[in-house]
Amino acid sequence: MQVILAEHAGFCFGVQKALDKVEEELQKHDHVSTYGPLIHNPQVVERLAQQGVQAIEDLHTANPTRVVIRSHGVGPEVYSCAEQRGFTVIDATCPFVKKVQKAAQRFTDQGYQVLVAGDREHPEVQGIVAWTGGKALVVANQKEAEALNLLGKVALIAQTTLKESTLREISQALHQKELQVEVENTICSATAKRQEAAQKLVEQVDVMVVIGGRNSSNTKKLAQICQEAGVPTYHIEKPEELDCHYFKNVQKAGVTAGASTPHWIIEEVVQRMSEWNQEENENKEIATEQEAAKVEEEVTSQDVEMEDMGSSFEETFKKYEEEHKKYEEGQLITGEVVKVSYDEVLIHVGGKSEGVIPRREIAPRVPENVEEIVKVGQKIPVIVLRAENEDGTLLLSRRRAIEKEKMVSLKEAKEREEILTGEVVAAVKGGLRVDIGIIGFVPASHVERGFVENLDQYVGQTLRMKIMEIDDQRNNAVLSQKVVLEEEYQKARKETWGEIEEHQKRRGTVRRLTDFGAFVDLGGVDGLLHISEMSWGRIKHPGDVLKEGDLIEVYVLKVDRDKEKVSLGLKQVLPNPWDTVAEKYPIGSIIEVTVVRLTTFGAFAELEPGVDGLIHISQLADRRVNKPEDVVAVGQQVTVKVLDIKEDERRISLSIRAVQDDQEQEEVQSYLDNQEG
Template sequence: MKILLAEHRGFCYGVERAVAMARGCADRPGKAATLGPIIHNPQLVARLAAEGVGTVDNLDDIKGDTVIIRSHGAPPETYRQAAAKNLTVVDATCPHVRKAQTAARDLREKGYRVAVVGERGHPEVNSIVAWAGDGTVVIETEEEAAGLPAVPRLGIVSQTTFPPGRFDGIVDILKTGAADIQVNKTICTATEQRQQAAVDLAARVDVMVVVGGRGSANTTRLAQLCQEAGSRVYHIETAAELDPEWFRGAEAAGITAGASTPEWVIEEVYRKMQEFDQAMEQEIRQIEKGSIVKGKVVRVSDDEVFVDIGYKAEGVIPLAELAFPQPAKAEEAVKEGDEIDVCVLDDDSSEGAIKLSKVRADSVIAWDKLENAQNSHQPVEGKVTEAVKGGLSVAVFGVRGFIPASQADLRYVEDLSIFAGQTLSVLPIEVDREKKRVVLSRRAVLEEERRRSEAEAFARFQPGQTVHGTVRRLADFGAFVDIGGVDGLIHISDLSWHRVKTASEIVNVGDEVDVVILKLDPATRKISLSLKASQRDPWFDVAETLVVGSVVAGKVTKTSKFGAFVEVAPGVEGLVHISELDDRRVEKAEEVVTAGQEVNVKILGVDKKAKRISLSIAQAKQDRDRAEYSHYIQDSGKGLGFTIGDKLGHLFKRED
C-alpha cells in the first residue's frame, strides 16, 4: 500500500508563529498562560501545559504576569482589561486574522455596516466582530445572506479559513442588497492551498486520513471536502485512533491535516500506517528470493553482519551489500540490536545462512520514499559523496542521486567541492525507478525557505521601520542586506548623505547595520532600504556653522548654465549664481571657474527648509580687495584733488 502525504498540510504560518511565541514564554520569570487554547489541538495544548504555558478562560484566572493572545485574536476590550491588570501581553494573533480585524474596523469607521462571512460562534469570527463594533452581522449561509435587510452601505470581510467558493456565492447575494458595497476577501491563501491539495490527493487514493482536533473547523471542512472527492475518509486526532482494518485491500492511502495539527502528530500517524502496511504484508510474505523482510542484527564482524529474520537459519550480509557508499567496516553502518530491512538474495539455507542484502532492500524502500517525497513535494536529506562533472553525487536513502550544478544553490557556485561531505535538504524533482535515475534540487528547498521568510517579513515589516541587518553582498548599484531571513537593497544613492562611487566606500560584506525600510513590494518581492535615513543629515550640522556674510574656502564641483556649485564642506554644496561669479557680465560659468578649482566664496544665505546655500565669488573678491585697499585709501587720499575712492569706488559699492 502506498502512503501519500498531501503537499500542503498541517501548521500554517500563523499557527506556527503563535506556537513559537507561546513556547517562547515558557522560560519567563512570571508564569504565562494563553487566553483560551492557543490553537484547536488538544495534544499541542497539553504539551504546552507540560512545558509551563497553561490555558485560562478569562483574565481573572491568570496566576502570573503574562497573557498570550491566541492565534484567533481577541476583542479590543481584552487588551484594555489586560493593561488595567498590568499584565504583559504577548500577541500571537495570526497576521491574516489581524488584517481581517483591521479591515472590519476601518469599514465601520468609514460608515459601512459590517458583515462578517464565517462560522457563527467561532473564536476568530467573534474577535473580528468585536473589532467591527455594534451592528456587525455574521453571515454563514447563502440563506442568511438572502435574508439580510437592504442597507445603503455594506462592508464585507471573511473568516480567514472560510471556503472561498462559499464566500463568493454569499457575496454575490449580498451585492444585490446594497448600493455601496466594499468587499475584503480576507481568506488566507494557505487555506485554499491546503483544501485543494487534500481534494487532489483524495481523488487518487482509496482511503483518506484527516488528522486534527475535532473542534477545529478547518480540519472538519477538510474531511468534508475529501468525502465529496469520493474517498473513504477517517477524521482522527491521534495515531492511537487508527484501525488496521480501514486499510485492508487498499492500494493507496492519503494523509492530510488541518492548520492546527503539529508535524509530530502527522509523523506518528504516518509511521503507524507504515507499521500496519508492513504487518499486513508480513501475513502473506514468505522467505523467498527477492523478498524484503525485517530482521534484527545479532552479530557484527569487520566484513559481515548476521541478522535474525525469524527463519530457521540466520541471514548474513556481506560488506559489499551493507550500505551505499560502502563502509570500511560493517560497524560503521549497523550495530547489534538494530532492526533493519533486508532483501533475500538466496533462499537456500543448506550452507547454514541465507544471503541477504541491506543495500538492495534500502534501494527498494528508498525508491518508495523518493517517489512519495516527489509526489508530496517533501524535501529529503542526502549526503554529498563528491563533486562530479556538472553537479554533485549524493547518497539519499542508500540510493545514488544527482544534483545538477544549477540546482545546488540559489546562485551559481563555481567550486562545488565545498559541498563534499555535507548533508543537504533536497527536493526530488525526477525519480525514475526503472532507469535508476534520481535528480534532486537543493535550490527548490532554499527558494521555498526564502518564500516563507519573505512572507513573514512582509507581514512583520512596514515602511518607515528601522531594522538591524547584515550586509550579504555588494553590487555596482548598492548593497544587499539580510534583515532577518530576507534580503533588501540599499541603493547606492541611499548609502550616504554624500555622493559615493562604490558601495565598498561605505560598507563591507559582513557589516552589521541599522537601516530604514523605504518600500515593501510583495508583488515583486523587493524591499528597498536606506542606510543614510537612519543617520542625521550632516548638511544640518554644517549649516549650523555657516555665518551669513562670512567668506569661506571651497571647491567647484560642477558648472551649469545658471552658475557653479561649490562644496564648502564634505558633502555640502552651495550655488554661486552666474550673476555672482564676477563683477563683469558673464555668459558662461566656464569663463570664470572650472570643476575642481579652489575658490573663496561669500555666504549670502542659508535656507535650512529648502537645504540651499547661496554663495558669491564676486562679493568674496570685493571683500578681499576692500580689505587690501582700505588702509591705503585712508592714508593716500588726503590732500589730493581726488580720492582713491573716486577711482576705485566700485570696490566699495553698496551691497544689495
C-alpha cells in the first residue's frame, strides 16, 4: 500500500498564529486563557490544558485574566465585555477572518443586506454576523438561498472555510432573483488549497483518511469532498482511531488533514499506516518527500498570504523567525525534558523552541510507562523528525537517536561476526522482533536449525544471533540464530567424532523419542538408544524411562564411522541387579514374585526389574500340570522358593510346589509335635 499525503494538509497560517500567541503568553505569564477552545482539535486543546491553558466560555462570569481571542474571531460585543470586566485581550483572530468581519461591517454601513454563506452554528459566522449588528442573514446552501425573499441590494460574503462550490451555487441562486448582488469571495486560500489538494488526491487513491477534530468545520468539509468522490473515507481525530481493516486490499491510501490538525498527528498517522505497508520504507520516503514539498509550498503560500495582510505581519513574522532557531530534519540535538505525559514527552531544545516526542518514538520498545524512561529535567539526545518552522515545535525522536548510536556498534559487531543476545519482543508474520538495542528482525527460517511451527513460544526468550544484514539508513538489522546454532553444531560434531570410542560413557540430550528407542544428541552426533538397551527391566515404551530434553549418561555400544552411526546403551550405566541376586535371594528363601511370561515348559516370574526366574512346569504345583496356564496367569503374584541360582548364566530356578511341600511338612511336624506333647 502506498500512502500519499495531500499537497496541502494540516495547520493553516491562522491556526498556527493563534498557537504562537498562546505559546508566547505561556512563556511570559502564569495564567493564560482562551475564549472558547483555541482550535477545533481535542488533542491540541488537551495538550494546551496540560500546560495550564484554560478555555473560558463566558466572560461575564469568569475571573478577569489574560484572554486570547481565537482565530475564529468574535463580535465587537465580546471586546467590550472583556474590556469592561478587566480582561487583557490578546487578539489572535486570523487576519483572513478579520477581513470578512470588516467586509460585513462595510457592506452593512453601505446599506447592503449582508448574506453570510456558511454554518450559522459556527463561532466564526456568529462573530461575522455580530459585526453587522446582527443584521446579516446566514445562508447554508443553494436551497436556502432560493427560499430567500429579498429586495434591493445584497452582499454575499462567505465563511472562510466554506466549499467554493457552495458559494458558487448560492451566488447563482441569488443572481436568479431580481436583486443587485455583490459577491466578495472571502473563502480563505488555505482552506481552498486543502480542499483542492484533497479533491486531487481522492481521484488517485482507493481510500482516504481525513484527520481533524470532529467538530472542525473545515475537516468535515474535507471529509465531505472525499466522500462525494465515492471513495471510502474515514474521519479520525487521532492515530489510535486507525483500523487496519480500512486498508484491506488497498493499493493507494490518501491522507489529508484539517487546518486545525498539527503536523505531529499527521506524521503519526502516516507512520502507522506505513507500518501496515509491506513497502513501508519506500512509502515513508514518498510521504516524507510530499510532506517536505508541502511544507515548502505552505511557507511560500503563507508568504503570499502575509503580503496580503500588510507589513505589520511581515514584521511579526521576521521577528518570529529571528527568535526561533531552525533545525533540520535528521539533525541530532540534545534537549531537556520539560514534561512527561502518557502520550508524549515535551522537550526544550533551546531558545524558544520546543519539541514533542510521541510515545512510539521514546524508546526502541514502546514503553508501558513513559515516566520510567525519561524524567523531567533530564537531558537527552533526540533526532529531529519534522521541523515545524512556524512555531518552533519540533517532532522529535529519542528512539532514533538511540538507534543511530547503537548502529555504530552493531556495524562493528557484524564485521566481527559477533554473537549478540536479544530478547524476543514479538512474534510477527514471517519471524520474530528482537531487542538488540534497536528492534531487529529474525526471519522464521533463521530461528532454529530446523523448521519452527509456533513462533509465539519464543516471545520473552533470549536468542543468540549474528547479524546477517544491516541498514544504518533505516536503522534495521536482520539477524539469525540459526547461523549460530549451525556453527556450534558443526564444531561440536567434529569434536565428537574425533573423541568417541566404543565402551565410553558420554553425556547426551534426548532429542527425539520413537516407538523403538530414543535419539540422543552427543554433541553434533545423534546416537540411537534402542528400547532394549534402556533398562534391565521390561519397558513398554521409551517414554516410560525418558523424555525429550533429558540430559543423560549413556554407554557407547558401537561406533560405525563409515555409516556415521552410533549405538548407545543406558542400562549399562545403571547398577546390574544380577550382581546382587545371590545376596538378596539366597537359595531356600521364600519370596513373592510376579508371573511375566508363560511357556510350554513353565512360567517366568520377575523378582525385580531385570531379574527373572523360571518356575518349571514340574514346580508349578504339587500335582501333575498339563499346561502352565492351568495354574498361573501372567501378572499373578505367587510365593516361590528359590531352588537354585546360576549367576553366570543369569538363571534362577523357582518353585511353587516346594513352598507347598514345606507348608505341608510344617503342618505334619506341628501335628506330630502336638501328639507327643
